[in-house]
Amino acid sequence: MAQLSDDCFAFGGALLPIEAARTLILERVGIVAGVETIPLAQADGRTLAEPVTAPFNVPGFTNSAVDGYAVRFDDLSTDAETRLSRVGRIAAGHASTDRLIAGEAARIFTGAVMPDGADTVIMQEDCHEDGDAVLIRPGIKRGANRRLAGEDIAIGSEALAAGRRLGPPELGLLAALGQSTVPVRQRLSVALFSTGDELREPGTTLAPGQIYDANRFMLASLLTRAGAQVTDGGILPDRPHDLAEALVAAAARHDLIVTSGGVSTGEEDHVRSVMNAHGSLFFWRLAIKPGRPVALGQIGGTPLIGLPGNPVAALITFVAVARPLIEAMTGTQPRIPRRSQAISGFAYKKKLDRREYVRVSLEVGDGGPPRLRRFPKDGAGLLTSLTETDGLAELPETLTRLEPGMAVDFIPYGELL
Known part of the structure; x- marks a missing residue:
């Protein structure tokens, strides 16, 4: 207790x-x-009790981000189409044992290990096959469409801090780190x-x-x-x-x-x-x-x-x-609702030194900033003032009068609930 x-x-x-x-x-x-360790599949919404350090690089190897051809950038012409010999085929989950040499291009698929010697991947939309060759248009940048080992998380780095509320992205990250269980706060x-x-x-x-x-x-x-x-x-x-x-x-x-x-x-x-x-x-x-x-x-x-x-x-x-x-x-990291600026479409008087929240609907105009429309009734017992509006206009302690056209902080209910 x-x-x-x-x-x-x-x-x-x-x-x-x-x-x-x-x-x-x-x-x-x-x-x-207290702290308990639970299966990763049951950790949605829980608070991480201990920091998580990456035990290996993610991704664990340099790989292709697209379907296409792995090439050596130095083989490519900067102002004309390049013709390279097609060699090999590398699918995800399989590594090539051959080293790419000058003048070669290896067929490669998304997620597949980059072959030794290659540093760039040409999207299949940016080239076309011609018999045993592949023709590549100019303008490709060095390292294009290549994901480096450790690009997402480097081995030994902190992937998640203690106190993090676990949601879908965090669960995916923990799974990518190979964690089947996770220490969470009770x-x-x-x-x-x-x-x-x-x-x-x-x-x-x-x-x-x-x-x-x-x-x-x-x-x-x-x-x-x-x-x-x-x-x-x-x-x-x-x-x-x-x-x-x-x-x-x-x-x-x-x-x-x-x-x-x-x-x-x-x-x-x-x-x-x-x-x-x-x-x-x-x-x-x-x-x-x-x-x-x-x-x-x-x-x-x-x-x-x-x-x-x-x-x-x-x-x-x-x-x-x-x-x-x-x-x-x-021990959960504080959740701070995100605010955005909107334009008040109403006048409002309030007391000094008091934070006030006005229930409002968000009206998006043609090209202009969004405007806020106040719910017509002000009672704190009106549940429809929550179900029929989009969020709250937050009026700071220093403000005493809000006029139409003034900028005001808007908090959507999605950030509060």
Whole structure:
């Protein structure tokens, strides 16, 4: 279990800037996930626990990048067609034992070992056969279409650093290095709860004043994508005793607890009081919109992050705070969403010193830069504001007014989720 000191997140201000919260997490939270070795085929989405050093060159031999003819560049004319004798045939998986001599061209196929003496490959489209000869057009560069041994990875070099999140390219690279197993960080065990008397499970009958619980399913997906192993704790009622009992029990069996709802200032918001009574509360208000009420603390030494109850705020604060916490606890290299510049198609006023995220659609014009169209409604509980837009316009703390035509950072949902 993670053990956080009671003062490691102490903050005296009214609202904690989002970058300050992330910096504190990265600086103060250590790796708690252990290491296990698993088959390469099961490693998608896992975090590499140890650096991988190339045990040999990749490719292991100099080879042809195309189908064509292996030649000696010095035999080629620079301004006229060259005629060379055709000798041999080299297919992938087979090596030629003959050395190419002056005036010869060897038929070769993609991936095949370059014969001794050859340094250039002519694509078959750039030449034509004439009996026992091959005619080659001028203009070919020395070393064309040749892949050198170690061109991809040199023996002894670091192929992948520890903390790398493994995806399709990384799995392919590990396979190219001959690794059938890989050391990875164990999945973080996360207990997930929703809180609120108004919540009910999808598929049940709603009474007046009740709604279906959307957050738990959304957050479970986000946690799984972040590499966590999720225990669904269900819906907790707005009763301090029951809430405390469930969270204390979860803390004893998990690496992290994630809740949504119950972290604001209302009389029925009890998550913060439970943290204060059974552990520590480090911060609970961030300078971010949507999503100001975010609580980070611990119960019995197990970190607990309480996200807002509104779905849009829950998603944005998960990306902003919860995922960096999970990355720190698993030793995963931080994922930084890529931003692109777009032109605002709307006016917007915001508070100074607060990071704000506006749900927008991306409109690509004829030759001009893309423009952003704001979703017509602004509520943090509107799930359609996520499903019917393309991403978020990120407005920095220093900005107080956005005007149409101004440049703004745009983050597509694909970079966030």
